[in-house]
Amino acid sequence: MFNTKTLNASPQVVYKILCNVFDFPDDDRRLWWHSTAPMFAEMPQTASDDMYTFEPLKATTGTDIDPFNAHATWVNLQELMTIQFATHPEYFHHFKRYLTFDAQESIFLHENSLAGGEIMAQNKLALGLKGNQFLIKAYLSYSKGDCYWRADLRIDIRLSQQTS
Secondary structure (H helix, E strand, O other): OOOHHHHOOOHHHHHHHHHHHOOOOOHHHHHHHHHHHHHHHHHHHHOOOEEEEEOOOOOOEOOOOEOOOOHHHHHHHHHHHHHOOOOOOHHHHHHHHHHOOOHHHHHHHHHOOOOOOOOOOOEEEEEEEEOOEEEEEEEEEEEEOOEEEEEEEEEEEOOOOOOO
């Protein structure tokens, strides 16, 4: 018998290879890759289900209007809630409110150049696919200038009741 984990490439190895191959059209996309790819690479290693991880984007992402890409996440979460009516985003709302910048703080930091020059997303969404159902998972992180921490806080927003 063999260990299937040895068959999988290390997320760091894959990340490094992709960094060498990608030809980024501008610095913004290069910075986005380096700020999000390491987290995305780790996610499949810790998931108990098949997961599709993404960061919702809108035209305002990274602009003065939405420097931390908060609006697109809320819009996408609301859209997903129309598909699965039993969504209860209270935990996500609670942690997001206390762990990430609100709209006024984001604009202030961006306008006063206190947040650095990189796109600093504070949250990502994932769909945990299991059987014929899915869970919305949220990943929250905090970043400000040279200070960056990731809580690896994964919030499962249960979309439907488990039935026997």
